[in-house]
Amino acid sequence: MANTEKKNKKLDKRGEAAGPKKGSGFRDTVLFAGIGLVIAILIHTFVLQSFYIPSESMQNTLQVNDRVIVNKLAYRFGPVQRGDIVVFKGWDGEDTIKRVIAVGGDRVKCxxxxxxxxxxxxxxxxxxYLYPGDDPSQRRFDVKVPAGRLWLMGDHRSNSLDSRSHMERDDRYLGTVSEEDVIGRAFVRYWPPSRVSLLSRPDAFSAIR
Structure with a gap:
């Protein structure tokens, strides 16, 4: 009988059945937490990123302190689309959020x-999406958007520093922004909870050719 038990159980030096080593559970927890952290960092770096809204330039679509999630792979396999809300490296080098009104090759006019x-x-x-009471633009312009670049405007036109504001500062590109400076497309507003919503492309742009 004793021989049978020895075959079925591995005994430690004290004659007790050997179980999991002390600390193995803690090590596993640390390992899984580390793997989860690495995955989260990779997702944040290459796929999704959260941004908060610092100004009133995109009202009423986005309010100050709203938070959005940006898909950084949105344009990996296709071009930026008119009507999209994008985060990009702005004219001052800071992360900026605006709506794409026109793309390379378009003639945009007010x-x-x-x-x-x-x-x-x-x-x-x-x-x-235009802010209630705002005109489409109080400033006139007539721009042929260069290839590979974008004409961007805020939804709150009277309170937005956008492509219109930078036409004279950059005569070569007429206030447009390079597609290469786009970080990604804002596709959902997730904060505050009362304003959770998808940020879809307005139907009006589907009529533009």
Whole structure:
């Protein structure tokens, strides 16, 4: 009988059945926590990133202190789209968030006889996102967007320093921003909880060719 028990149980030096070594559970916990941390860092670095809204330039779509999640792979396999809300390295080198109004090759102009911005001659209906009471633009412009660059504007036009504000500072690029400076597309507002919402591309841009 005793021989049978020795075969079934491995005994330690004290004659007790050997179990998990002390500290092995703690080491496993530390190991899994470390792996989780590495995964979180990789996701933050290469896939998703959270940004908070510091100004009123994107009201009412985004309010001050709202938080959004940006997909950093959104344009890995396709071009930036008109109407997208993007985070990019701004004119001063800081992370900036604006809406893409026109892309490379577009002619963006303000304004037509009804006060609307036009893209390639087509009027843009901005009622879905434009700040209530704002005009599409109080400043007139007529820009052919260079290839590989973007014309960006805030939704709160009277309170936004955007492409319009930088036309004279950069005569070569007329206030546009390089697509290479885009960090990613803001696709969801997750804070505060009462304002959780997807940030979809407005339907008005689907009519632009």
């Amino acid at each position: 304004c037509d006889a009804k006060g609307r911005i036009t893209i390639n001659g087509e009027p843009l209906d901005e009622t879905e």
